[in-house]
Amino acid sequence: xxxxxxxxxxxxxxxxxxxxxxxxxxxxxxxxxxxxxxxxxxxxxxxxxxxxxxxxxxxxxxxxxxxxxxxxxxxxxxxxxxxxxxxxxxxxxxxxxxxxxxxxxxxxxxxx
Amino acid sequence: xxxxxxxxxxxxxxxxxxxxxxxxxxxxxxxxxxxxxxxxxxxxxxxxxxxxxxxxxxxxxxxxxxxxxxxxxxxxxxxxxxxxxxxxxxxxxxxxxxxxxxxxxxxxxx
Numbered sequence: 001x002x003x004x005x006x007x008x009x010x011x012x013x014x015x016x017x018x019x020x021x022x023x024x025x026x027x028x029x030x031x032x033x034x035x036x037x038x039x040x041x042x043x044x045x046x047x048x049x050x051x052x053x054x055x056x057x058x059x060x061x062x063x064x065x066x067x068x069x070x071x072x073x074x075x076x077x078x079x080x081x082x083x084x085x086x087x088x089x090x091x092x093x094x095x096x097x098x099x100x101x102x103x104x105x106x107x108x109x110x111x112x
Numbered sequence: 113x114x115x116x117x118x119x120x121x122x123x124x125x126x127x128x129x130x131x132x133x134x135x136x137x138x139x140x141x142x143x144x145x146x147x148x149x150x151x152x153x154x155x156x157x158x159x160x161x162x163x164x165x166x167x168x169x170x171x172x173x174x175x176x177x178x179x180x181x182x183x184x185x186x187x188x189x190x191x192x193x194x195x196x197x198x199x200x201x202x203x204x205x206x207x208x209x210x211x212x213x214x215x216x217x218x219x220x221x222x
Contacts (some may be wrong), residue, residue, distance in 0.1 A: 033210055042199070043156070043212040058209055090155050094210065100146065101210055103155025 006091050006104035013111050021076045021107045023091035032074035033092040036060060043090060049074055085111045116200045121217040130187040132216050134200030137181050145176060145183045148199045156199060195220045
């Protein structure tokens with residue numbers, strides 16, 4: 001089945017450690033996105049990529065890094081510089097203009 | 113990107129029609145209007161998209177007036193399972209960031 005997969009679903013890390021969240025899609029979509037969602041809040045854009053080897057900062061990029069070496073993969077690293085990393089992280093992909101975005105099931109990161 | 117304004121929350125009862133309005137005064141000529149639905153601990157799901165006038169699918173209808181400065185998502189005869197957060201997005205979304213607002217939290221009661 002075609003879709004977008006995030007792993008793992010739950011992730012626990014100690015404070016000060018970097019952690020990488022996986023996002024893979026087999027929809028052949030050019031654009032991919034990472035969002036953060038805090039309890040009771042909307043989605044905030046962290047990074048997005050419109051094409052391989054290129055990405056742009058979103059509204060809250062500080063403390064995060066990404067790479068886009070392959071069309072189907074867009075991993076997000078939460079670095080130790082992120083002051084409050086505990087949150088629900090969502091990845092999405094989209095084909096082009098006027099088309100819908102498809103979301104993964106999310107990764108809930110807890111930093112203790 | 114055009115900024116959107118939606119009500120923070122709405123309440124309804126099963127079987128009623130629910131209309132959620134989104135304001136987007138700065139919408140550009142190339143912008144589409146897209147609505148997503150999100151359940152707790154899940155990623156948003158596409159509901160409907162339109163450019164002008166009316167669009168209808170098996171889930172909802174989208175009404176867009178001629179000036180396109182607002183849009184209304186209409187959910188016919190809601191059920192408890194329609195309790196969710198609904199997001200309105202505006203943009204050509206092809207080459208720019210896909211930005212969500214705070215959404216409208218719809219609570220459907222028996």
